[in-house]
Amino acid sequence: xxxxxxxxxxxxxxxxxxxxxxxxxxxxxxxxxxxxxxxxxxxxxxxxxxxxxxxxxxxxxxxxxxxxxxxxxxxxxxxxxxxxxxxxxxxxxxxxxxxxxxxxxxxxxxxxxxxxxxxxxxxxxxxxxxxxxxxxxxxxxxxxxxxxxxxxxxxxxxxxxxxxxxxxxxxxxxxxxxxxxxxxxxxxxxxxxxxxxxxxxxxxxxxxxxxxxxxxxxxxxxxxxxxxxxxxxxxxxxxxxxxxxxxxxxxxxxxxxxxxxxxxxxxxxxxxxxxxxxxxxxxxxxxxxxxxxxxxxxxxxxxxxxxxxxxxxxxxxxxxxxxxxxxxxxxxxxxxxxxxxxxxxxxxxxxxxxxxxxxxxxxxxxxxxxxxxxxxxxxxxxxxxxxxxxxxxxxxxxxxxxxxxx
Numbered sequence: 001x002x003x004x005x006x007x008x009x010x011x012x013x014x015x016x017x018x019x020x021x022x023x024x025x026x027x028x029x030x031x032x033x034x035x036x037x038x039x040x041x042x043x044x045x046x047x048x049x050x051x052x053x054x055x056x057x058x059x060x061x062x063x064x065x066x067x068x069x070x071x072x073x074x075x076x077x078x079x080x081x082x083x084x085x086x087x088x089x090x091x092x093x094x095x096x097x098x099x100x101x102x103x104x105x106x107x108x109x110x111x112x113x114x115x116x117x118x119x120x121x122x123x124x125x126x127x128x129x130x131x132x133x134x135x136x137x138x139x140x141x142x143x144x145x146x147x148x149x150x151x152x153x154x155x156x157x158x159x160x161x162x163x164x165x166x167x168x169x170x171x172x173x174x175x176x177x178x179x180x181x182x183x184x185x186x187x188x189x190x191x192x193x194x195x196x197x198x199x200x201x202x203x204x205x206x207x208x209x210x211x212x213x214x215x216x217x218x219x220x221x222x223x224x225x226x227x228x229x230x231x232x233x234x235x236x237x238x239x240x241x242x243x244x245x246x247x248x249x250x251x252x253x254x255x256x257x258x259x260x261x262x263x264x265x266x267x268x269x270x271x272x273x274x275x276x277x278x279x280x281x282x283x284x285x286x287x288x289x290x291x292x293x294x295x296x297x298x299x300x301x302x303x304x305x306x307x308x309x310x311x312x313x314x315x316x317x318x319x320x321x322x323x324x325x326x327x328x329x330x331x332x333x334x335x336x337x338x339x340x341x342x343x344x345x346x347x348x349x350x351x352x353x354x355x356x357x358x359x360x361x362x363x364x365x366x367x368x369x370x371x372x373x374x375x376x377x378x379x380x381x382x383x384x385x386x387x388x389x390x391x392x393x394x395x396x397x398x399x400x401x402x403x404x405x406x
């Protein structure tokens with residue numbers, strides 16, 4: 001079944017050259033909200049290494065939607081640099097998706113001089129270190145505005161040359177703050193049941209699909225579960241998938257976990273605290289805050305295909321294309337995903353370790369060299385952008401020059 005992964009995949013109005021997709025994982029290769037040369041080189045290398053489509057992670061739909069100061073957000077000045085990245089990917093023979101996101105109340109690295117929007121009002125633990133201590137529940141007017149922001153961002157992504165948009169509905173960001181009962185305690189039509197909690201995210205997707213769905217693919221990334229007993233469970237993930245299928249999604253990416261409450265669930269293994277403190281600084285506020293939370297985190301041993309039991313249940317429940325994500329380490333893993341009916345596989349850490357891994361598997365290669373040390377997660381916060389510590393470090397200068405520069 002491995003050969004099936006190298007066959008073209010039609011998603012809405014586009015066709016990918018194969019079924020390997022680089023997952024949206026924060027690159028930190030941007031400056032003043034614009035992608036850098038490092039971003040352009042990173043995604044170009046991935047496509048040359050064999051992926052059919054790569055994903056520019058965390059493209060905020062407005063400035064207040066960022067989590068970190070330099071993250072890409074959709075504005076006029078960013079357009080030439082976005083086009084430079086998409087052109088480089090197309091010249092290399094691949095496709096590229098923009099992962100559209102709004103942080104809501106999950107703003108950890110930027111001070112916003114107003115209460116952050118979320119599904120509910122009250123204290124905001126995620127914003128404590130930057131003074132974003134309170135959040136407010138979105139009104140209907142707020143939701144209308146947010147739908148417009150996502151639609152406008154998708155239209156501008158098309159103008160910038162992106163082949164797809166991936167609406168991020170997982171990991172604790174704004175749309176997940178509606179889907180997850182860890183946040184959503186509303187008593188109106190947007191709270192309570194899983195169907196109600198999916199109402200606003202589905203509204204966003206449906207509007208984006210209506211606006212750009214005849215020109216680019218519209219994908220959504222969801223949690224199969226939150227990884228916490230009081231969070232969304234697999235049953236909620238199944239309901240969300242069914243609703244988004246009805247809303248017109250061209251594909252769902254199946255992830256899981258929440259950045260603050262259950263990052264170990266997202267990565268299928270524990271944070272590399274040593275690497276995190278090395279990058280952030282042991283005595284920095286961020287470093288001390290992260291270190292203080294680790295005692296309560298369960299010890300998790302990495303296993304391949306760690307979302308398998310969850311994702312296969314969603315595969316049984318819906319008919320639209322699904323991308324398997326989580327612990328794909330070998331050609332055998334890929335073949336297993338294809339045999340189970342997943343239309344695509346997404347990879348992140350393994351491709352940081354070996355950007356040409358897809359080509360290696362095509363040519364008979366087996367196991368990825370990635371040891372799942374999770375140092376690359378810590379290096380998201382490095383000035384040069386994330387990289388695998390088993391490879392040469394990124395060139396700092398490349399992350400200080402904009403993507404449109406020669």
